Amino acid sequence: MVKKCMLTYKTSNNGYKISHSHIRTKKIQNINLQTKKVWSHKQKRWIKIKICTKAIKSLYKFKI
Template sequence: MAKVCQITKKKANNGYSISHSHVRTKKIQNVNLQTKRIWSSIKKRWIKLKISTKAIKSLHRIRV
């Protein structure tokens, strides 16, 4: 499975790693993905999702 959040569709970002002498090398900033079991009230069962930590925080905010 790709490194993409299943809720927010976030994916990797391209960036530069800059050394002390200011030499730039390309690097990939991956999304902080976690596998999480979430209760689906529609399907009445647990669903396993790969979601970002920001999506987990927003789920907690919505529920409370």
């Protein structure tokens, strides 16, 4: 499964891991995904979605 937020569509980010001697190696910075049960007003039922923690904080803004 793709590591992507279902509300904000955020994905992982590419970056560098820099050692003490300043040698750069590539790394992937994954997003903090959580599985959450949310009440859907449109479907009138609980749905289970994978969303990032930033979207959990501002969940009231999204009309699911």
